[in-house]
Structure formats: structure tokens, C-alpha cells
Amino acid sequence: MEQNVNSDVLDKLTKVCICKGITRAAIKTAIKNGAQxxxxxxxxxxxxxxxxxxxxxxxxxxxxxxxxxIG
Ligand code: FES
Structure with missing residues (x-):
């Protein structure tokens, strides 16, 4: 559980796309919502x-x- 909380926080802090300031959390959400x-x-x-x-x-x-x- 604590592990998950930490990785959630990290996901919000980690920028995948530096130019646009897009976080890993945003990328994961897009994937969860079906981006393939x-x-x-x-x-x-x-x-x-x-x-x-x-x-x-x-x-x-x-x-x-x-x-x-997914899938
Ligand atoms: S880091 Fe994503 S466009 Fe440059």
C-alpha cells in the first residue's frame, strides 16, 4: 500500500515529456483510458x-x- 502511494506521488512528479510538462501520471491515465x-x-x-x-x-x-x- 505504502509502495503504491509512493509510486503515485512519483508519477505525479516525474515529467515524461519535459517540453510540455506532461507527467507520468497523465501518460498512465491516457493508457488506462484506452490509448494503444x-x-x-x-x-x-x-x-x-x-x-x-x-x-x-x-x-x-x-x-x-x-x-x-490494456489488451
Ligand atoms: S520532451 Fe516531449 S516533446 Fe520534447
Whole structure:
């Protein structure tokens, strides 16, 4: 339980997309809500639309998808 609380807090503090300030929590929510691909996650969260055009965040989104994607 405590472990979960800590990881929830970390998810809210950790920026996956630095350019747009999108947190890991936001990415996970998008995946939970059914986003299946990097493109879909980017579309609903706005991640990847920053100055680096996804250079720094695409790989991290991909990794989160492979860990948390439903189905
Ligand atoms: S870190 Fe996501 S667009 Fe630059």
C-alpha cells in the first residue's frame, strides 16, 4: 500500500515529456483510458508536441505503453 502511494506521488512528479510538462501520471491515465499507441497517447496528452518534437519523450511513452497497455 505504502509502495503504491509512493509510486503515485512519483508519477505525479516525474515529467515524461519535459517540453510540455506532461507527467507520468497523465501518460498512465491516457493508457488506462484506452490509448494503444504512442500517437494516441500524444494526441490525448499533448506530449510530443514540444520543442524537441518528441525526441526526448517518445521512447519513454513507448516503454510505459508496453508496461501498462490494456489488451
Ligand atoms: S520532451 Fe516531449 S516533446 Fe520534447
Amino acid at each position: 499507441t504512442v500517437k494516441e497517447v500524444q494526441k490525448v496528452t499533448g506530449a510530443g508536441g514540444g520543442a524537441c518534437k518528441g525526441k526526448r519523450c517518445t521512447e519513454k511513452i513507448q516503454k510505459l505503453l508496453s508496461e501498462f497497455k
